[in-house]
Amino acid sequence: xxxxxxTIGDELLIGQxxxxxxxxxxxxxxxxxxxxxxxxxxxxxxKEILEAIDxxxxxxxxxxxxxxxxxxxxxxxxxxxxxxFHTELMLSEEVLANVRRLLAGRVRMNALNxxxxxxxxxxxxIDNPVGTAPVSWFERDGKVLVSMPGVxxxxxAVMERSVLPRLRQTFHTDVIAHRTFLxxxxxxxxxxxKLEAWETALPESVKLAYLPKPGMVRLRLTGRGKEKxxxxxxxxxxxxxxxxxxxxxxxxxxxxxxxAVVGELLRQEHLTVATAExxxxxxxxxxxxxxxxxxEYFRGGVVAYANEVKxxxxxxxxxxxxxxxxxxxxxxxxxVKGAMETLGTDCAVATSGIAGPGGGTPEKPVGTIxxxxxxxxxxxxxxxxxxxxxxxxxxxxxxxxxxxxxxxxK
Numbered sequence: 001x002x003x004x005x006x007t008i009g010d011e012l013l014i015g016q017x018x019x020x021x022x023x024x025x026x027x028x029x030x031x032x033x034x035x036x037x038x039x040x041x042x043x044x045x046x047k048e049i050l051e052a053i054d055x056x057x058x059x060x061x062x063x064x065x066x067x068x069x070x071x072x073x074x075x076x077x078x079x080x081x082x083x084x085f086h087t088e089l090m091l092s093e094e095v096l097a098n099v100r101r102l103l104a105g106r107v108r109m110n111a112l113n114x115x116x117x118x119x120x121x122x123x124x125x126i127d128n129p130v131g132t133a134p135v136s137w138f139e140r141d142g143k144v145l146v147s148m149p150g151v152x153x154x155x156x157a158v159m160e161r162s163v164l165p166r167l168r169q170t171f172h173t174d175v176i177a178h179r180t181f182l183x184x185x186x187x188x189x190x191x192x193x194k195l196e197a198w199e200t201a202l203p204e205s206v207k208l209a210y211l212p213k214p215g216m217v218r219l220r221l222t223g224r225g226k227e228k229x230x231x232x233x234x235x236x237x238x239x240x241x242x243x244x245x246x247x248x249x250x251x252x253x254x255x256x257x258x259x260a261v262v263g264e265l266l267r268q269e270h271l272t273v274a275t276a277e278x279x280x281x282x283x284x285x286x287x288x289x290x291x292x293x294x295x296e297y298f299r300g301g302v303v304a305y306a307n308e309v310k311x312x313x314x315x316x317x318x319x320x321x322x323x324x325x326x327x328x329x330x331x332x333x334x335x336v337k338g339a340m341e342t343l344g345t346d347c348a349v350a351t352s353g354i355a356g357p358g359g360g361t362p363e364k365p366v367g368t369i370x371x372x373x374x375x376x377x378x379x380x381x382x383x384x385x386x387x388x389x390x391x392x393x394x395x396x397x398x399x400x401x402x403x404x405x406x407x408x409x410k
Contacts, residue, residue: 001033001034001035001061001062001171001173001174002034002035002036002037002059002060002061002062003029003034003035003036003037003060003061003062003063003064004036004037004038004039004040004056004059004060004062004063004064005021005022005025005026005036005038005039005040005064005065005066006039006040006041006042006049006052006053006056006063006064006065006066007019007021007022007039007040007041007042007065007066007067007150008041008042008043008044008049008065008066008067008068008077008150009041009043009044009067009068009150010043010044012041012067013041013042013043019039019041020152021066021150021152021155022036022039024152024155024156025064025155025159026039028159028160028164029062029164029167030176030178031176032164032167032168032173033173033174033175033176034062034167034171034173035176037059037060038056038059038060040052040055040056044067044068044074044075044076044077046076046079046080046083049068049076049077049080050080050083050084053065053080053081053084053145054084056145057140057143057145060143061142061143061144061171062143062144062145062146062167062171063143063144063145063146064145064146064148064163065077065081065145065146065147065148066147066148066149066150066155067149067150068080068150069116069133069134069147069148069149069150070133070149071112071113071115071116071132072112077147078118078119078120078136078147081120081123081136081138081145081147082120082121085120085122085123085138085140087120087121087122087123088120088121089118089119089120089121090118090119090120090121091117091118091119092117092118092119092125092134093117094125094127095116095117095119095125095134096114096117098127098128098132098134099113099114099116099117099132102130102131102132103132113132116132116133116134117134119134119136120136120138122138123136123137123138124136124137124138124139125137126146126158126162126163126166127158127162128149128154128157128158129157129158129161130153130154130157131149131151131153131154131157133148133149133151133154135147135148135149135158135162135163137163137166144167144170146163148163174224174225174226175223175224175225175226175227175228175231176222176223176224176231177222177223177224177228177231177232177235178220178221178222178223179220179221179223179235179239179253180211180218180219180220180221180253180254180255181218181219181220181221181242181246181250181252181253182216182217182218182250182251182252182254182255182256182258182261183216183217183218183219183246183249183250183251184215184216184249184251184403184406184407185249185403186217186249187217188210188212188217191210191217191219192210194245194246195208195242195245198241198242198245202238203234203238205223205224205225205231205234206221206222206223206224206234206235206238207221207222207224208220208221208222209222213399214388214392214395214396214399215395215396215398215399215400215403216251216258216399216403218255219242220255221235221238221239221242223235239253248407248410251403251406257287257290257291258287258399258402258403258406259287259288259290259291259402260291261402261406262288262402262405262406262409263288263291263293263294263297265406265409265410266296266297266347266409267293267296267297269409271297271345271346271347271375271409272297272298272299272344272345272346272347273288273297273298273299273345273346273347273348273349273405274298274299274300274301274302274339274340274342274343274345274347274348274349275288275300275301275302275339275348275349275350276301276302276304276314276335276336276338276339276348276349276350276351277301277302277303277304277349277350277351278303278304278305278310278326278335278351278352278353279351279352279353279354279355279369279393279394279397280351280355280369280394280397280398280401281303281305281394282301282303283394283395283398284301284349284351284398284401284402285298285300285301285303287398287402299343299344299345300343301339301343302314302339302342302343304316304335307321307326310326310331310335310338313338313342314334314335314338314339314342315334315337315338315341315342316331316334316335316338317334320334325364326352327352327353327354327364327368327369327370328352328370329370329372329381329383331352331370332350332351332352332370332371332372332381333350333372333379333381335348335350335352335372336348336349336350336372336373336374336379337374337379340374346375346376347373347374347375347405347408347409348373348374349371349372349373349401349402349404349405350371350372350373350374350401351369351370351371351397351398351401352369352370352371353367353368353369353370353371353384353393353397354366354367354368354369355367355369355390355393355394355397356387356389356390356393357389357390360387365385365387366387366393367384367385367386367387367388367393368383368384368385369383369384369393369396369397370382370383370384371384371397371400371401371404372404373401373404373405373408374408375405375408375409378408380404380407380408382400382401382404384396384397384400
């Protein structure tokens with residue numbers, strides 16, 4: 001069962017507003033066995049709305065439209081839908097009562113507010129409990145089009161309370177289930193090569209997707225079928241095969257951020273952690289503390305940009321800095337030891353490098369970042385290379401450092 005999402009609004013196309021509606025709808029539709037085939041964003045223009053709706057109705061069973069339902073003259077979705085479905089607008093006393101209820105004591109009713117109660121005659125009007133824009137449900141030749149407001153909280157409210165349950169009743173859909181795995185130590189191409197034979201042998205009901213992120217790859221197994229038990233059994237079998245191939249290279253068996261994986265490992269062993277960062281500027285500490293409950297294991301961090309701070313707070317030797325430089329394996333090793341000593345933790349993460357865009361040398365080009373992790377008396381290091389721009393260099397370094405800590409803790 002396939003759906004198409006059409007989002008309407010010039011503000012989406014010029015980047016003034018980010019379309020979060022489509023991602024949310026895609027997740028919720030998938031839960032009830034409906035796949036989104038395409039997402040289309042168009043301007044508030046009658047011709048373009050008509051073309052988008054007509055194309056969607058030809059290719060999918062369900063069309064979800066958001067936007068263009070406000071009280072102002074540039075909101076033309078209702079009128080355009082009337083033209084497509086050969087109907088006209090009529091006054092809905094129920095919608096008018098809802099508009100009055102929502103605006104009572106806050107906004108003076110005027111003709112534009114009252115126009116919200118004009119709805120297409122040949123549709124099912126669905127109540128909008130949190131906004132004045134009505135929701136229209138059209139059916140034609142066994143297909144459904146639902147027009148909803150573009151305001152995210154209004155769209156989500158009507159989807160959860162009315163649209164999703166009604167779609168579930170109207171259509172008989174397959175079961176769709178996903179399993180996501182975080183995989184470290186492999187570029188996407190090398191991982192695909194390692195998994196090629198297994199991927200080729202996957203049954204028709206199971207598909208594999210590669211979702212690369214800086215410093216790691218997410219693998220998503222998707223199972224599809226009529227019976228939930230059969231889908232889950234097929235995924236269980238393929239997950240076992242995947243685990244046998246990748247072993248400890250699987251950092252987590254769920255779609256969670258690495259900082260949450262680190263936090264769970266620390267919590268299980270009742271360990272504490274600290275950070276000592278130079279080029280990453282505290283971003284590793286920020287990621288660790290973004291996890292609820294991180295105060296249980298995160299003690300603190302030092303952003304040691306200047307060599308003086310590395311020496312005074314982290315006890316990095318002046319001789320090390322003079323002989324090897326701040327961007328060196330020896331320096332991050334001493335930063336890890338200093339962080340554990342200064343902050344009294346079981347573990348620590350350290351980074352020092354050249355994030356760019358300037359500051360590189362032939363021996364240490366931009367993008368060179370050393371990182372180290374320590375747990376008690378064991379320390380592991382990693383050198384990140386390749387310049388991908390300052391922001392990406394820093395993000396990759398944080399991910400690689402957390403991956404390195406997971407390896408050590410495991």
